[in-house]
Amino acid sequence: MASTTDTLASLPSTSTSSISTSTTSSKPLDPAYYTWSNFFSILTNTATPHARDEYFRTKDHLNEARDCARCDKDKAWLFSYSPIIRFMQHNIDLLGPDSGTASIKPENVRCRRCDTKQSGGFDGEYGILVCANHLRNRGHLEDTIAHEMVHAYDHLRFKLDPYDLRHAACMEIRASTLSGECRWTREFFTRNQWNLTQQLQECVRRRATLSVAARSSCKDEAMAGRVVSEVWDSCFTDTRPFDEIYR
Structure with a gap:
């Protein structure tokens, strides 16, 4: 049986188009693209689109563990101290268990590497997916989780298709x-x-x-x-x- 993470990656998001995560990537990794020469060619706008895409894909693969660990740490902080995250969590909880899905808690906000450009996505059954490799800082993560929590609230509060x-x-x-x-x-x-x-x-x-x-x-x-x-x-x-x- 597929894990909940695999299932979340395979289902259409209610907030964005489908998001591919690290569990769905089959293209082999070529570290040769993650070089200083490619980095400077990107800075000087001389890199080909293929070289640019491969550079960032390789970078995301190599930094996956670091990115996800940072995302998980910042996520825990936000659920403890962010006013907007705590407010949205409280209002989602007020809708009650009969609204059709579990509340949004840190454990069902999953930090993963994504192969597309979205920052995150929401699924009514499995929760929130956050693309750790696309996050600039904790503030960006806060905006992303808040965005998806508004989707979660709407999913529970209204009859949305x-x-x-x-x-x-x-x-x-x-x-x-x-x-x-x-x-x-x-x-x-x-x-x-x-x-x-x-x-x-x-x-x-x-x-x-x-x-x-x-x-x-x-x-x-x-x-x-x-x-x-x-x-x-x-x-x-x-x-x-x-x-x-x-x-």
Whole structure:
């Protein structure tokens, strides 16, 4: 029987497209790509796309144990001391065991190496997957877990179909709005988005559109944008379980 980690990796996420983890990679590792020459060619923008991809794939393989250990340590700290993580955990617990899945606890937030570019994913049966090799720091992990916990709350609180694009768009709008990942400082310092007005709305709309566009039932980004616009007014203003946008 497959482990819960294997199963989580094989199931479609309700927050992103399917995420490949270290248990699903079959391509052999070639450490020859993880060299100083490749590193400097990436810095000078002379590396080929293949060399760039292989460099980072090899780096992630070699640093997998370190990345996951750091992720697990930071995860434990966040569940003890982060206001937003503790608040979301409390409100998920309030929904009760009859809501259909277990509460989100540190043990069902799993740090793994991922072969795709997502930071994490949520599955209603197995919990949250965090891509340890894509995390910049503890703050990035906090945003990622908070995002997925908003998905967990929505999964328990509402009758959502993750394969319905309108539902998916609403989930992504709420998660990007409430997790803090679209706050001004995050956009300004890590994503080079320097708008001074409507920055939050533009970030949420951009990230929700990209997430919906990545789903197999969505034809293209234009279709994703239309779906996001259809549900925008009701979903962006829905801040439950917060009284207002937290940060």
